[in-house]
Amino acid sequence: MKTTVIPSGHAVIIAVAGRLDAASAPQLKKEFGELLHDNRSFIFDLKDMDFIDSTGLGCIVACLKSAVEADGNIKLVNLQEKPRMVFEITRAYKIFEIFDNVDTAAESYN
Amino acid sequence: MKCLIDSWTGPMTWSGELMPETAPLMLKIGNKPLLEFYLDYCVRQHIGAVKIILRYSSPELRDYFQDGGRWGISIGYAMARPDETLDEVLAHNRAFVGTEPLLLIRGLFFLHFGEQLPEWQLPEVGGQGWCVKWEGEPVWAAIPAGKWPDDIREYPFDSPDIPLSPLASVRDYFHLNMRIIQLPPRRYVLPGYNNDDGISLGQGVELAHTCRLNKPVMIADGVHLEAVTSIGPNAIIGTNVLIDRATAVADAIVCDHSYVGADLEIRHKIIYRNHLIDPETGFSVDIVDNFLLTNMAEARGLDLLTLFFQRIPALLLLLLLALPYLGLRLLAPVRTIRLQIWKNQRLEEMTLTVPDPSGTGWVDRLRRRLCVDKFKLLIPVLKGQLFLTGNRPLTNTLANAEMVRELKVYHPAAFPFIETIDREFCDEGENNSIYEFYYSSNFSWLYDLVIVGRIILRRLWHG
Numbered sequence: 010m011k012t013t014v015i016p017s018g019h020a021v022i023i024a025v026a027g028r029l030d031a032a033s034a035p036q037l038k039k040e041f042g043e044l045l046h047d048n049r050s051f052i053f054d055l056k057d058m059d060f061i062d063s064t065g066l067g068c069i070v071a072c073l074k075s076a077v078e079a080d081g082n083i084k085l086v087n088l089q090e091k092p093r094m095v096f097e098i099t100r101a102y103k104i105f106e107i108f109d110n111v112d113t114a115a116e117s118y119n
Numbered sequence: 120m121k122c123l124i125d126s127w128t129g130p131m132t133w134s135g136e137l138m139p140e141t142a143p144l145m146l147k148i149g150n151k152p153l154l155e156f157y158l159d160y161c162v163r164q165h166i167g168a169v170k171i172i173l174r175y176s177s178p179e180l181r182d183y184f185q186d187g188g189r190w191g192i193s194i195g196y197a198m199a200r201p202d203e204t205l206d207e208v209l210a211h212n213r214a215f216v217g218t219e220p221l222l223l224i225r226g227l228f229f230l231h232f233g234e235q236l237p238e239w240q241l242p243e244v245g246g247q248g249w250c251v252k253w254e255g256e257p258v259w260a261a262i263p264a265g266k267w268p269d270d271i272r273e274y275p276f277d278s279p280d281i282p283l284s285p286l287a288s289v290r291d292y293f294h295l296n297m298r299i300i301q302l303p304p305r306r307y308v309l310p311g312y313n314n315d316d317g318i319s320l321g322q323g324v325e326l327a328h329t330c331r332l333n334k335p336v337m338i339a340d341g342v343h344l345e346a347v348t349s350i351g352p353n354a355i356i357g358t359n360v361l362i363d364r365a366t367a368v369a370d371a372i373v374c375d376h377s378y379v380g381a382d383l384e385i386r387h388k389i390i391y392r393n394h395l396i397d398p399e400t401g402f403s404v405d406i407v408d409n410f411l412l413t414n415m416a417e418a419r420g421l422d423l424l425t426l427f428f429q430r431i432p433a434l435l436l437l438l439l440l441a442l443p444y445l446g447l448r449l450l451a452p453v454r455t456i457r458l459q460i461w462k463n464q465r466l467e468e469m470t471l472t473v474p475d476p477s478g479t480g481w482v483d484r485l486r487r488r489l490c491v492d493k494f495k496l497l498i499p500v501l502k503g504q505l506f507l508t509g510n511r512p513l514t515n516t517l518a519n520a521e522m523v524r525e526l527k528v529y530h531p532a533a534f535p536f537i538e539t540i541d542r543e544f545c546d547e548g549e550n551n552s553i554y555e556f557y558y559s560s561n562f563s564w565l566y567d568l569v570i571v572g573r574i575i576l577r578r579l580w581h582g
Contacts, residue, residue: 030466030524031466031467031520032466032517032520032521032524033517062406062407062408062411063380063408063410063411064408064466090397090400090402091402091404094388094395094397094402094404095395095404095406095411097384097386097388098383098384098385098388098395098411099382099383099384099411100382100383100384
């Protein structure tokens with residue numbers, strides 16, 4: 010998994026690429042924890058995330074929980090077809106706001 | 120009249136791609152194999168002999184249908200090459216047909232003989248017979264007695280209006296199943312099912328008392344539904360399925376031998392073992408996460424085989440090594456190190472205490488020669504935390520995580536396969552991965568015992 014952090018207006022965009030699973034989830038959680046010190050609004054761009062398992066999903070949910078506890082939020086964009094099916098069956102789509110592009114997600118923070 | 124059923128699927132390749140472990144003729148429609156519908160129809164037509172032309176190996180199909188005695192018809196089998204033409208198939212099976220009329224069935228089609236047209240009969244096989252074509256290929260045809268065609272495509276058959284539905288895509292398959300389950304007369308329900316007002320249950324179905332069934336649902340044999348599950352409306356659950364607690368399944372098909380994890384919502388999907396299929400788009404996700412979906416057959420088989428081929432030999436070795444272990448321990452203490460390893464392909468971790476390989480004293484060397492250094496590793500084998508034989512326990516690094524995921528099976532073991540390889544062919548680095556891949560592709564429970572034997576003999580001989 011590779012993450013790229015892009016500061017953008019009101020929110021920080023975290024682009025996640027590759028596999029988000031038990032092996033890579035701790036890395037994302039650590040990076041997110043560091044960013045949460047100075048930021049509150051996040052957008053996870055999942056355009057290049059081609060796989061997610063329950064640990065990866067648990068990591069994103071844990072990030073959301075930390076963000077909400079700090080009065081922040083995480084919005085998801087560009088969820089691809091195969092990870093989307095995992096979000097569907099785990100009902101994770103019910104707890105996230107999911108947008109189809111970064112701009113509309115960023116505007117929603119305004 | 121006789122019937123020839125050709126397992127040709129032509130351009131209908133979706134089943135092989137999405138459900139590779141199921142022969143296309145064994146695809147379940149309302150928990151009943153497609154081929155069984157064909158046979159039911161043959162019985163209604165008073166066809167006494169059926170020959171099934173298999174273009175793939177399917178022991179499952181032969182086991183299920185055997186000689187056809189259950190249906191009161193005689194079933195024979197023949198093999199054909201996957202690329203064999205219809206003309207070749209007909210030529211190869213001419214002796215079977217003899218001088219009788221022939222009903223030819225090919226491709227994946229569903230004949231709606233039990234719905235609006237319960238008494239529907241095939242058109243008379245008189246005159247020149249008839250043929251139904253799909254994309255230019257004959258799929259259902261009747262050849263009158265003594266009028267064997269030179270080329271079935273050129274033969275001037277009529278095309279009667281036969282209520283056939285092609286299963287040309289997974290979407291067709293899904294919607295046909297959903298339609299079948301909603302039919303009021305329930306004509307397609309398997310014999311042996313309890314069929315009560317929209318809820319059809321097979322045998323050996325275990326329902327938790329907090330489980331909710333919303334009709335129509337069809338649940339096959341050996342299904343276990345945990346607490347607070349909600350099944351239906353419009354759910355078809357195959358045989359040997361476990362739905363874990365608080366999971367909802369509606370407008371969905373869960374195929375045989377599948378485990379569906381806890382707290383999931385399966386709507387408008389097909390679950391095929393560990394594959395999650397969207398019937399509308401045909402997208403399939405291979406879930407490697409055993410908390411979500413997995414294959415029930417593997418999970419069950421493993422436990423029993425593990426007992427016989429792993430734990431019992433481990434217990435015998437433990438008893439055999441107990442005295443040398445205690446004796447050598449009096450001479451020199453056992454030095455160990457702790458490793459964090461990947462426990463399984465779900466990338467769970469565990470701490471493993473292993474003998475320190477750096478010991479060079481004569482007692483350490485003797486321990487290794489007698490395999491006494493394996494003594495403590497046999498305890499986690501007995502507890503089911505480790506395998507007796509298998510892969511090298513891989514430490515919890517990212518590189519090893521990649522390897523663990525790519526292996527066909529990952530069995531961290533006390534006696535790893537790599538110890539049967541001469542040291543000159545082993546590196547300290549990742550080149551050893553070839554042996555892990557070799558083992559995971561070639562392992563068998565009997566081979567495991569051979570590996571243990573080899574390791575013990577090598578150590579005794581070479582130290």
